[in-house]
Amino acid sequence: MSVKPQSLVVARRPDSGGVEGPVISLLANHFLVKFDPFHRIFHYDVEISPYASKEVARMIKQKLVNDNSVVLSGALPAYDGRKNLYSPIEFQSDRLELFISLPIPSSKSLLPSEKSNDVQEKNQQSKLFRVNIKLVSKFDGKELSSYLSKEGDDCIPLPQDYLHALDVVLRESPTEKCIPIGRSLYSSSMGGTKEVGGGVVGLRGFFQSLRPTQQGLALNVDFSVTAFHESIGVIPYLQKRLEFLRDLSQRKTRGLTGEERKEVEKALKNIRVFVCHRETVQRYRVCSLTEEATENLWFPDRDGKKLRLVNYFKEHYNYDIQFRNLPCLQISRRKLCYLPMELCVICEGQKFLGKLSDDQTAKILKMGCQRPRERKAIIDRVMAGPVGPTSGVQGREFKLNVSREMTRLTGRILQPPKLKLGNGGYIRDLIPSRIDRQWNLLDSHVFEGTRIERWGLISFGGSADQKSSIPKFMNQLSQRCEQLGIFLNKNVVLSPQFEPIQVLNNVSTLESKLKKIYRAASNNLQLLICVMERKHKGYADFKRIAETSVGVVTQCCLYQNLGKLSSQFLANLALKINAKVGGSTVALYNTLPSQIPRLFQVDEPVIFMGADVTHPHPLDDFSPSVAAVVGSLNWPAANKYVSRMRSQTHRQEIIQDLSAMVGEILDDFNQELSKLPKRIVFFRDGVSETQFFKVLQEELQAIRTACSKYPDYKPPITFAVVQKRHHTRLFPNENDQNPNRNQQSDENIPPGTVVDTVITHPREFDFFLCSHWGVKGTSRPTHYHVLWDENHFTSDELQKLVYNLCFTFVRCTKPVSLVPPAYYAHLAAYRGRLYLERSDSSALTRNASTISRATPPKAAPLPKLRENVKNLMFYC
Numbered sequence: 001m002s003v004k005p006q007s008l009v010v011a012r013r014p015d016s017g018g019v020e021g022p023v024i025s026l027l028a029n030h031f032l033v034k035f036d037p038f039h040r041i042f043h044y045d046v047e048i049s050p051y052a053s054k055e056v057a058r059m060i061k062q063k064l065v066n067d068n069s070v071v072l073s074g075a076l077p078a079y080d081g082r083k084n085l086y087s088p089i090e091f092q093s094d095r096l097e098l099f100i101s102l103p104i105p106s107s108k109s110l111l112p113s114e115k116s117n118d119v120q121e122k123n124q125q126s127k128l129f130r131v132n133i134k135l136v137s138k139f140d141g142k143e144l145s146s147y148l149s150k151e152g153d154d155c156i157p158l159p160q161d162y163l164h165a166l167d168v169v170l171r172e173s174p175t176e177k178c179i180p181i182g183r184s185l186y187s188s189s190m191g192g193t194k195e196v197g198g199g200v201v202g203l204r205g206f207f208q209s210l211r212p213t214q215q216g217l218a219l220n221v222d223f224s225v226t227a228f229h230e231s232i233g234v235i236p237y238l239q240k241r242l243e244f245l246r247d248l249s250q251r252k253t254r255g256l257t258g259e260e261r262k263e264v265e266k267a268l269k270n271i272r273v274f275v276c277h278r279e280t281v282q283r284y285r286v287c288s289l290t291e292e293a294t295e296n297l298w299f300p301d302r303d304g305k306k307l308r309l310v311n312y313f314k315e316h317y318n319y320d321i322q323f324r325n326l327p328c329l330q331i332s333r334r335k336l337c338y339l340p341m342e343l344c345v346i347c348e349g350q351k352f353l354g355k356l357s358d359d360q361t362a363k364i365l366k367m368g369c370q371r372p373r374e375r376k377a378i379i380d381r382v383m384a385g386p387v388g389p390t391s392g393v394q395g396r397e398f399k400l401n402v403s404r405e406m407t408r409l410t411g412r413i414l415q416p417p418k419l420k421l422g423n424g425g426y427i428r429d430l431i432p433s434r435i436d437r438q439w440n441l442l443d444s445h446v447f448e449g450t451r452i453e454r455w456g457l458i459s460f461g462g463s464a465d466q467k468s469s470i471p472k473f474m475n476q477l478s479q480r481c482e483q484l485g486i487f488l489n490k491n492v493v494l495s496p497q498f499e500p501i502q503v504l505n506n507v508s509t510l511e512s513k514l515k516k517i518y519r520a521a522s523n524n525l526q527l528l529i530c531v532m533e534r535k536h537k538g539y540a541d542f543k544r545i546a547e548t549s550v551g552v553v554t555q556c557c558l559y560q561n562l563g564k565l566s567s568q569f570l571a572n573l574a575l576k577i578n579a580k581v582g583g584s585t586v587a588l589y590n591t592l593p594s595q596i597p598r599l600f601q602v603d604e605p606v607i608f609m610g611a612d613v614t615h616p617h618p619l620d621d622f623s624p625s626v627a628a629v630v631g632s633l634n635w636p637a638a639n640k641y642v643s644r645m646r647s648q649t650h651r652q653e654i655i656q657d658l659s660a661m662v663g664e665i666l667d668d669f670n671q672e673l674s675k676l677p678k679r680i681v682f683f684r685d686g687v688s689e690t691q692f693f694k695v696l697q698e699e700l701q702a703i704r705t706a707c708s709k710y711p712d713y714k715p716p717i718t719f720a721v722v723q724k725r726h727h728t729r730l731f732p733n734e735n736d737q738n739p740n741r742n743q744q745s746d747e748n749i750p751p752g753t754v755v756d757t758v759i760t761h762p763r764e765f766d767f768f769l770c771s772h773w774g775v776k777g778t779s780r781p782t783h784y785h786v787l788w789d790e791n792h793f794t795s796d797e798l799q800k801l802v803y804n805l806c807f808t809f810v811r812c813t814k815p816v817s818l819v820p821p822a823y824y825a826h827l828a829a830y831r832g833r834l835y836l837e838r839s840d841s842s843a844l845t846r847n848a849s850t851i852s853r854a855t856p857p858k859a860a861p862l863p864k865l866r867e868n869v870k871n872l873m874f875y876c
Contacts (some may be wrong), residue, residue: 044084058176168396228352269286411749417595436775437807458531459532540838587639626833628644628825642873681701718786767798
């Protein structure tokens with residue numbers, strides 16, 4: 001059953017937007033860009049030799065424009081730092097060859113020459129570049145204009161080349177004044193740098209990107225913060241970054257053990273440094289460390305004579321090297337080129353790519369966490385300020401007019417659904433009427449409570465005092481469960497097991513302890529609660545062993561939370577436990593068939609699926625990515641989800657085994673309900689816009705292939721992408737005189753706020769829904785973009801469906817920000833990633849520096865889940 005790829009056209013908006021819910025007046029951080037569709041742009045290809053980094057290339061472009069005004073017809077072109085140069089007027093010739101010389105020392109100058117001294121060197125050092133420029137194409141904005149107009153032909157693709165040109169034009173001025181990273185630009189002028197510890201600083205900046213929207217072309221500008229390497233000497237940097245080198249300045253004679261050397265190399269690899277013992281400021285990228293300590297290093301001079309490094313620095317620069325037992329930095333794979341660490345300083349403006357600690361992450365997040373009014377003010381300042389997208393002359397040159405006013409628009413506030421709770425409670429149903437739409441479970445039972453007869457507890461670490469609180473904790477948890485309509489036997493199957501925290505470091509000991517507990521419970525244990533002294537990397541091994549080797553559902557918590565046994569903490573724990581062993585927290589009082597009768601019938605079950613892929617962190621260049629798919633197994637409640645997880649090729653975004661995973665979930669559904677789902681609604685998380693078409697093409701086909709295993713089974717499929725990582729923010733419009741607004745102006749938009757006009761796609765079916773209440777910072781609405789819709793939802797139907805589902809998330813008593821199938825897929829993929837993170841990773845380490853791999857390795861498969869865990873929501 002094959003689908004011809006060319007027949008795929010992304011779903012169009014089915015109507016002119018939804019109409020349900022009272023209207024709310026909003027502002028969005030989109031700034032309208034007016035362009036002259038008849039104004040031509042000339043696109044030139046730039047070739048610079050020898051190779052120049054982006055930074056140097058920009059310097060070359062700057063000098064080239066200053067020195068060659070006549071040849072360039074007086075143009076002020078915009079440049080992306082690589083191959084593309086855009087000009088508002090045509091140069092005198094379609095091909096130009098120019099020579100530009102810049103005062104940049106070459107790497108040869110590092111090698112000693114007998115005659116050189118720094119002053120003379122400084123005058124001589126200059127590097128010559130050849131710049132070839134040739135005209136590639138000329139285009140104007142007529143196509144974009146008709147793409148944006150409603151009358152335009154549906155088949156016109158988005159004119160990417162024109163959009164890219166405008167994007168480069170609007171970045172030109174900010175790029176000259178800021179540090180560009182991805183689509184964002186950072187500058188210390190936006191509020192300084194802030195130390196977050198460990199050699200890392202946080203820097204404020206802004207994101208900018210052009211988007212085609214219903215109101216026309218808009219520039220989306222948002223505030224952002226990211227982590228950079230602190231620009232300090234390499235020695236003080238290492239002291240901050242690595243615990244074992246804290247006292248380095250007191251112990252200048254210390255060397256490094258083999259393990260330590262690896263850690264230092266890992267911390268410095270690929271970082272750019274400059275040297276401070278010469279007058280020319282040359283930058284180098286750290287390639288590796290020398291095997292030998294500095295004092296044992298020799299190198300040949302120009303005449304091939306052997307020189308000792310330490311003596312060379314004394315004679316040449318009158319400098320005594322202090323840290324002689326540390327290795328030197330190697331800055332070239334090919335030539336011998338050694339730099340003593342103490343003479344190197346880390347260049348500023350380098351993004352920190354490693355894993356941040358919890359503490360560092362918290363500080364960075366805090367820097368980027370502003371209430372709506374403050375965030376809006378920062379964005380407005382960027383738009384009016386000296387480094388923002390409107391700060392240069394480029395806009396004028398290219399006939400662009402960027403508004404400095406945020407876009408005004410209206411949203412609608414969807415009403416919360418009535419919820420159904422368990423029958424045993426005093427309160428059986430409720431409408432979450434608080435502003436934050438949160439409800440509490442006092443006097444009420446969960447919708448479906450489970451019976452946990454056989455359970456145990458294991459503890460890792462903890463003081464004597466802490467351990468003594470365990471019996472009280474077990475008793476209170478059991479009581480809190482009872483109040484919620486969950487039965488947790490007061491008597492455990494076996495007495496609590498107390499282990500030292502070190503057990504979490506040793507996989508084989510951990511495994512034998514868990515198996516022993518399981519055997520002691522006569523191989524029948526519904527739940528194992530685990531209390532830890534602190535967060536520990538052995539958590540990953542614990543989960544993997546429990547779920548794939550032993551076959552028991554676990555719930556972890558920390559001793560510090562047992563200290564203040566609040567009713568809220570116990571209730572949260574109880575909700576998670578109940579969901580993990582097969583219960584559910586809440587259901588919709590008015591079932592989905594009664595809310596959307598046109599599409600849903602009680603006796604025609606629908607499956608909601610979610611899918612996500614998690615990738616390893618940026619510096620990891622070999623671990624597999626992990627894909628997860630979840631599907632609802634009950635109807636019409638649709639609040640229990642089964643999961644499937646697979647590892648796949650490193651950083652592969654398309655889900656490789658989707659067909660098999662969907663097939664297995666359909667089998668489970670069929671077994672559970674004795675029929676196949678009549679419709680499939682599939683939410684795909686984590687896809688960037690550039691990948692939309694490819695993901696739709698391959699994954700829709702995979703879902704169809706899974707269905708085709710059943711004879712004549714072709715259910716209608718709706719495929720929607722869910723995006724949390726975008727930069728559209730919505731603010732209450734403070735100037736609005738609407739009497740219905742009782743909100744304080746500094747509050748976030750209320751849960752249920754939906755926007756599907758003005759800032760959404762000109763013709764495709766997408767909307768922003770903010771389903772949660774933003775407690776901290778500024779809420780980020782979730783963006784839903786329907787790529788395929790054979791179920792023919794109206795805007796109102798799909799928006800209501802998604803919002804209602806957000807109230808059924810098992811872990812809490814409030815609506816969540818992400819539709820639950822996508823949320824569960826995210827949690828399941830994260831769990832799969834844990835299975836791969838062994839704490840004894842020595843088994844997995846390999847010498848990455850020696851091999852540069854063209855293709856990532858075949859992904860090691862995830863360990864198989866035990867049958868008795870597989871169909872439970874163990875991942876939540």
